[in-house]
Each structure stands twice: as structure tokens, then as C-alpha cells.
Amino acid sequence: MDTREEILVVARELLLEVGPEALSLRQVARRADFSPASLYTYFASRDEIVAALFEESFRRLDAYLRRVPTDLPPERRVVELGLAYMDYAHDNPMDLRCIMQATSQELPPSSGIALGLEAARLIGETFREGMERGIFSSDAGLSAAEMAYGTWALVHGMVSVGGIDLAAASDEVSAEPGRVLEAFVSLLRTPRSS
Numbered sequence: 208m209d210t211r212e213e214i215l216v217v218a219r220e221l222l223l224e225v226g227p228e229a230l231s232l233r234q235v236a237r238r239a240d241f242s243p244a245s246l247y248t249y250f251a252s253r254d255e256i257v258a259a260l261f262e263e264s265f266r267r268l269d270a271y272l273r274r275v276p277t278d279l280p281p282e283r284r285v286v287e288l289g290l291a292y293m294d295y296a297h298d299n300p301m302d303l304r305c306i307m308q309a310t311s312q313e314l315p316p317s318s319g320i321a322l323g324l325e326a327a328r329l330i331g332e333t334f335r336e337g338m339e340r341g342i343f344s345s346d347a348g349l350s351a352a353e354m355a356y357g358t359w360a361l362v363h364g365m366v367s368v369g370g371i372d373l374a375a376a377s378d379e380v381s382a383e384p385g386r387v388l389e390a391f392v393s394l395l396r397t398p399r400s401s
Contacts, residue, residue, distance in 0.1 A: 211249045214239055215263065218256045223304050227257050264302035265322040271295040272326055281337030282392055288330050289362040289388045296366040303366070331355040334395075344397035354395050361391055 217239040222230050232253050236243040250256045271294060275287040296303045334351035337343040343354060365384040 214241070214246065214249055215256070215259060219260050219301060219305065222257065222260055222308065223301065227308055230257060232256070260305055261308075262322070264299070264305040267299055267302050268292070268295050268306065269322050269325055271298075272329055281333050281340065281342050282396060284333045285330060285337070285358060285392050286385075286389050288326075288333065289358060290385060292326065292362050293366055293369070293384060297369070327355065327359060330359055334358075341397055343395050346398070347395070349395070358388075358391065358395075362388065 214235060218230065218235045221234055221238060225234070230253055232246050232250070233243050235241075235256065236246050239246075250259070271291045272288055275284060275291050277284070279287060331352055334343055334354045338345065338351050343351070349357070362384075365387065369384065
């Protein structure tokens with residue numbers, strides 16, 4: 208692990224403990240066992256460290272979403288994008304927490320926020336393509352953007368609930384997020400005439 212990466216590991220731990228507003232270069236230096244002055248070799252400011260942390264998290268998310276083939280039919284692609292996000296959240300819980308911290312504040316362009324919003328763009332474009340091809344219906348009065356919002360909210364909600372042990376309530380609450388997502392997306396499909 209190089210020095211810059213080592214600093215970011217420590218900074219991520221601190222960010223999740225104290226939040227981005229309370230993070231300081233002095234805290235990072237102390238925990239990383241560096242002099243505060245030596246940190247300036249790698250990062251000019253606290254904001255630069257915070258932006259670097261968010262950018263890393265957004266890049267990892269983007270890599271998971273880019274694994275979904277763009278030539279899948281839109282109804283399958285939407286499901287796969289949701290499952291990719293769930294895999295990302297499961298495999299990278301610290302990054303997910305960074306993203307949640309990131310989305311609660313105004314970020315500089317260097318933070319990778321544009322890359323983070325790419326996830327929303329991908330799902331929105333997929334619904335728009337599906338509507339243009341007659342796969343998704345506006346019968347429910349929802350636009351492609353609203354369908355994307357609802358799907359993303361469902362996926363993120365399942366990620367949040369996924370951290371809860373539901374074994375004691377398994378008769379009342381089943382934890383099969385893939386089936387739930389597929390069923391939700393199928394409700395948005397254009398009804399087929401008999």
C-alpha cells in the first residue's frame with residue numbers, strides 16, 4: 208500500500224466516525240502517524256481528502272454497474288443494474304457509507320459526484336429506452352424518470368433492510384431481493400394483449 212492510499216484508509220475510518228464536516232488533517236495525520244505537514248505532500252486540504260474518498264467510492268460503484276451488459280433487453284438490464292448495486296453495497300459497505308455521506312452535502316466536482324450520478328443516469332436511460340420500445344408502459348401515469356426513481360428507491364431500501372437479521376420474522380418478511388426487484392419491474396411493463 209502506498210502512502211497516499213494509507214492516508215485515505217485512515218481518512219475513511221475517521222470520516223465514518225466523525226463525519227465529513229468534523230474531519231481534520233490533524234486527526235488524519237495523528238491516526239496515520241504522520242506529521243500534519245507531511246500530509247500536505249499528498250493532499251492540499253481536508254476537502255481534497257474528502258473529495259478523494261468520495262471519488263474512490265463512486266468509481267467502485269461505477270465499475271459494478273458497468274459490468275451489466277448494455278445489450279440486455281431493458282427490462283432485464285434494469286434488474287441487473289439493481290442487483291449490481293446490491294452486490295456493490297454488500298461487497299463495499301464502507302464505500303456505501305461514504306456515498307451516503309457524500310449525497311447529504313454539496314460536493315466539489317473533483318469528488319466524483321458526476322460519476323456517482325451515472326448510476327441514476329444509467330437506470331433512467333434504460334427505462335426511457337424501454338418506454339420508446341414499448342416495453343414499459345406509462346399506463347400507471349409514471350414517466351421513465353419516475354420509474355427509475357421508484358426502482359432505485361426500492362433497491363436502496365432493500366440494501367438498507369439487508370443489514371437486518373430477519374430470521375425471526377421469516378414467515379412474515381422474505382428476504383429475496385432479486386425476486387422482489389423482478390416483480391416490481393414486471394409491474395411497470397406494458398400489458399400484453401391476449
